[in-house]
Amino acid sequence: MSDRLSALLALIASTMLFAASYTLTKVALVDLPPFTLGLARFVLAGAILALWAVVTRQPRPSRADRRRLLAAGLLGVTAYFAVENVALQWANATDAALLVASYPALTALADAAVNRRRTSAVAWLGIALAGLGVSVIVVAVPDASAMTPMRLWGDLLLLVPGVLWAFYTFITTEVTTSPLLTITWQDAIGGLAFVPLALLELPRWHWPTQPSSTLAALAGLTLLCSIAAMVTYARALRGLSSTTVVTGLNLVPLWGLVIAASFLHEQVHLLQLAGGLIVCLGVTLTALKPAGVVVGA
Incomplete structure (x- = not known):
């Protein structure tokens, strides 16, 4: 097997594993x-x-x-997943899968604003299209009654991790440690930083009502999404161009929809799919004429 084919397969595998996290999180949050x-x-x-x-x-x-790993662990693990988990209490897994497609464009926008990088007209068009797609995803739902105020807040809150990921990306691009060791330190730091937050939820702790499903979801999030996904993603980064990797991340919404529909039986409106395609088109344009930063998922 060629090195490029191996990297492409690693990229596809990582997108599937990243996408599974939204459904697994919804199951565990029960x-x-x-x-x-x-x-x-x-x-x-x-x-x-x-x-x-x-x-x-x-x-x-x-x-x-x-020092960089400390900041990255607090930002890219603790803050990122604290906000995402709260948002997924209210938003659907399909909403999350579609909205995450906008994160590369948000990173490019933050890079242009914070690092004052010159951004091409094509990249700005891509960022604008991604924003339009996000608006369509949030507004268009299969049933108007399904868009409760909490779901709307959940969808809007899901955009915050995209901004957090942008600043996490800026920090990790300066790290010289190997990718897997970087993930090791970040997960350990980020996990320990969750301790005071989790203690706030002590009154809500109880024996699981569906222990087998909860434990399976937690195992999947730990082994597949937190470890295997990052290892395969790092492998893809070593064998493919950043543009190919960023564009390949557009597979995350597709896998996310398939997994959520299969296991959670969530419905998706055609307009939401159209919004997801608009976001993917915008991200592709941004990746073709980037603002000078490599982004992740």
Whole structure:
């Protein structure tokens, strides 16, 4: 198997695993409050990866990298997933899968604003199209009665992680530590930072009403989404251009819709699909004429 084909397969696998996280999170949230779920997911992932780092005698990151990893763990793990988990209490998994397609465009927009990078007219058009697509996704639902005020707030809140991811990306581009060791430190730091947030939910802790489903969802989030997805994504980044990877991330909404429809039986309006396609088109234009930053999922 050629190196490029292997990287392409890794990219496809990572998009499937990233997309599965929204459905798995919805299942786990039935029994676990959002911050408690974040704590369990990332402490477990961090512990597994830390064991790997010890067994394989991975080098300790430099002092400068440790500062960056601390910031990245707090921003890209704790803050990102705290907001996402809260939003998914109210929004549908299909909404999340479609809205996440706008994150690369949000990163490009933040990069242009914060780092003052020159942005081409084509990239601005792509960002504008992504914004239009997001508006369509939020407004168009299969049944007007299904758009409750809480679902609307959940959809809007799902845009916040996109901004957080942009700043997380800016930090991690400066890290020189290997990708897997970077993930190890970030998951461990981010998981531990969930402890005070999870303690706020202590009155909501209870024995699971559906223990098998909850444990399976937590295992999937930990092993598949927090570890395997990031490993395959890192493999794709090593074998493909950043433009190919960013464009390939447009598969996340497609897989997300298929998984949510299959397991949660969520309905999707044709207008929502159209909005998702508009977002993907906008992100593709932004990737073809980027604002100078490589983004992730």
